Amino acid sequence: MPVAVRQRARLPAWLLALVFTTFTFATDDYVIAGVLPAVSADLGVSEAAGGQLVTAFSLAFALAAPVASVVTATWPRRRLLTGALAVFVVANWAAAFTTSYALLMGLRVLAAVAAAAVVPAAYAIATTLAPDGRQGRYLALVMGGLTGSLALGVPIGTWVGGAFGWQATFGVGGALGLVALAALLATLPETPPVAAMPVRDRLAPLARAEVLLGLLGIVAIVLGSMMVLTYLAPFLHDLAGAGPVELGWVFVLAGVAGFAGGQLGGRAADRWGPDRALIAGIVGFAAVMAVFSACLLLRPVPLPALLPLLAVWAGVSWWIPPPAQTRLLALAGPAGPQALALNSSAVYAGVSGGGAVGGLVLAGHGSGWLPAVAAAVELIALALFWLAGRRFRAR
Structure with a gap:
């Protein structure tokens, strides 16, 4: 291979540092699902209450992200990312020494606010510094840190x-944040701050009913999926007697299958159209949840027998977001960039809702009801997108 070709193919170090940064934040968010029983037992709270640590992180991110993007718009990007990562490291290391549920909840909120300041900026930096024609590829790599956390970060944690x-x-988690901070300090060039967009302009798409319905559909999609992911530990313990070691391998499987599912969902959206791909994904998710519910009648079920079903669950869960976001872009029309900005908050609102609603189901009815309620929420999401399409065609 000629030297010039090799140089063009080599990814810049700052891009890899950004990928590792999003990987770190996503690991920190999702890893609670893997240690939920231990956290709850040690702090003397129920598993439903322990799951609210995921709710707190995700809700804080959803609320802080649009505010942080406005407040920090004129700050130097390099200083913003490294400063927020320093706060993130302190919050995680302090969490490692706390014995108070309330204090741990506060530290999770602090870590989420730091993440909310970094993640949108990381996406913007990736597209700003990318060579012409590679913006989408660079952005996809940075976003790939999210699915990578399920395959590697969460199992390790x-x-x-x-x-x-x-x-x-x-x-x-704090150590990962420190490595990300050092990598950004060593590799990230200073980039000019972006011009601040008024909050009114950012929220303008919400005035259109079809966009609002689409965003609510995104919330419901993520909520249904995260109900199962957040409480996967108690669910698999009740169904198959799985412990932390087995759960770690399940997360590896879920990460790999989720990555494949996301790629297939994006291709299906391009080839079939977002509506057909979205219907296929949600129907597939509901079918998997129905099989999970049937398995509860046969418990205990050997975990190896559940692995193919868990892989399909992870695949269809990550299949759904690409066609849903493609559909949202179509519904927003010229307001697509603003709608995508709101999409980030909708995703984390769904994550927090998954922890909250799943916690209520777990506390009130047990883990066996999680699949049925999750399937119902996904079907509600499909109905919301159908209503959004009707409003869009009626304009």
Whole structure:
């Protein structure tokens, strides 16, 4: 291969640092699902209450992201990212030493606010510094840190928590943040701040009913999926007697299958159209949830027998977002960029809702009801997108 070709193919170090940064934040958000029983038992709260640590993180992110993007719009990007990562590291290491549920909740909120300041800026930097014709590829790589966390970060955090206690999991989260901070300091060039967009302009798409319905559909899609993911530990314990070690391998499987599902969902949206791809994904999700519910009648079910079903669950869960976001873009029309900005908040609102609603189901009816309620929420999402399409065609 000629030297010039090799140089063009080599990814810049700053891009890899941004990928690792989003990987770190996503790991920190999702890893609670892997150590939930241990955290709840040690702090003397129910697993439903422990799951609200995911709710707190995600809700804080959803609320802080649009505010942070406005407040920090004129700040130097390099200083913003490294400063927020420093706060993130402190919040995680402090969490490793706390014995108070309330204090841990506050530290999760602090870590989420730091993440909310970094993640949107990381996406913007990736597209700003990308060579012509590679903006989409660079952005996809940075966003790939999210699915990569399920395949690698969450299993590692789960295994560490099983071997050394859940406090060590937060210690690992802080260490990952420190590595990301050092990598950005060493590789990220200073980029000019972006012009601030007034909050009124950012929220303008909400005035259109079809866009609002589409965003609510995104919330419902993520909420249904996260109900199962957040409480996967108690669900698989009740269904198959799975412990932390087994759960770590399940997260590896879910990450790999989720990555494949996301790629297939994006291709299906291009080839079939977003509506047909969205219907296929949600119907597939509901079918998997129905099989999970049937398996509860046969428990305990050997975990190896559940692995193919878990892989399909992860695949269809990540299949759904690409056609849903493509449909949202079509509904927004010229307001697509603003709608995508609101989409980030909708995603994290769904994550927080998954923790909250799933916690209510778990506390009130047990883990066996999680699949049925999750399927119902996904079907509601499909209805919301159908209503959005009707409003769009009627304009």
